[in-house]
Amino acid sequence: MSVLVVGSVALDTVYTPNGNVVDSLGGSASFFSMAARHFAPVQLVAVVGEDFPQEHIDLLGKHEVNLEGLEKAPGETFRWSGRYSEGYVTRETLDTQLNVFASFHPKIPATYADSKFVFLANIDPTLQNDVLDQVKDPQLVVLDTMNFWISGARAELDRIISRVDILLLNDEEAQQLTGKAQLSTAAQEILAMGPKVVIIKKGEHGSMLLTKDWAFLASAYPVENLIDPTGAGDTFAGGFLGYLATQKDFLSRESLRQAAVYGTIMASFTVEAFSLERLTQATPTVVDARVKAFREMTEF
């Protein structure tokens, strides 16, 4: 079963304690796709500008990401720039240039009609609602969002949250959305808003997957060489939803846990290098070995 992602394809400039990178391939849809394609065919909807390097398009296409929905618009590509502090304690956004992304109106190509597993990456919730209107009979919809929309577009955000199966957000966003400091309490409030499952991402501290009836706690996979955490959350989403798209009983306790583990493992590759460098190289053998190592590090 194929997976649809609607989000950003960007050019990232990132400064870290372990080096810098300028105008590298980034964006939520890029990271998501490169992780999800390990498990299922991916259909991407995003926009780039006239300046977008052909090599990035070739890279995604070569890894079986369907780019029919990648629009090329007049103007420049969305650019983001950020700096990680010593020890990766904090991240500061240095610059955001929306460029062609400012007037992005996602259109899902007719050929994507078989995509029943949908990831609505972090964009304006008005557009997320509009995208979901275009999907016929979705089987599973996962939503991501961020602080900017929680404070600035609450009505549209509440509407899209009520329409999705799974909400993915980080700890601070869960607290901001609900006004509850305690994450398990925040999660229950979110579940009362509509989603069947909420995943709270805690960066280097892993993630919590919660339903009304049970919870799953996943540590982050401890990498030896942290280089660039940018895109880890979207990579998690790609591993998570990509795996679920291969499962018949995709909302079962068993499937959701395995999916969270695959999300965790795929994210561990992303943070080991800049951009998609390491994630692109990960083979099924390497992925499975890391899943096995992760089990050995957590079972008792």
Next chain:
Amino acid sequence: MSVLVVGSVALDTVYTPNGNVVDSLGGSASFFSMAARHFAPVQLVAVVGEDFPQEHIDLLGKHEVNLEGLEKAPGETFRWSGRYSEGYVTRETLDTQLNVFASFHPKIPATYADSKFVFLANIDPTLQNDVLDQVKDPQLVVLDTMNFWISGARAELDRIISRVDILLLNDEEAQQLTGKAQLSTAAQEILAMGPKVVIIKKGEHGSMLLTKDWAFLASAYPVENLIDPTGAGDTFAGGFLGYLATQKDFLSRESLRQAAVYGTIMASFTVEAFSLERLTQATPTVVDARVKAFREMTEF
């Protein structure tokens, strides 16, 4: 096999978003003992002042903590006071009055000679070295320390670290001790200093147990009502070492993992109330139920 703890017995005044408590029973040796006694007899060495309430002594004694090594000295009991911020994001120490603790010279009673499992709680490393000199043929020694000694008593701290089997410290202390931001790197440096095992405590984010050959990642147990995190680390140590004292093969991979889980679970009781209130009430049935729930929340 009984367990020996040398540390503090204190009167804590704590301010939290969920209430305050004045002059409540606290101190590393108190929390450790009340957790460890679930598994093994505990022998305590500490000092209190003439003002120390008899009810606290009765409480510890009633729970089979041997108090022959609890010295009563002229003067007032060690007092600590702290405040947790909204959402328990930070903790500020408001006041520390060492009182009788300032001239504490731990003496291990002759009747404690069978204590082969030793916890050297966070005190001056010179005293920790002195205590260890008094223990004949220890089988397993666990050490705790803090930032104050890392910066202020480095030579004596290095000496005691080289003499113990297991070092327990938090993430910031591991980074300060080694100068390495990456916790897995910091852990390997610590292992090169002597200990066979290092446990890095990450508070609400759980803990990592590392050896040269393998690692174990434990999430924190997600409590419904966080009240007071004070003493969680020492409670972890009590559950951890108490469990190990019941195991013949106490340095095996299997034993160390189970011990870390028991430490995690015992700490979850401590944070659900002030002082030792909840920890004291925990029965073996309740402890086992929480271990089972924890397994269900983490296995995949």
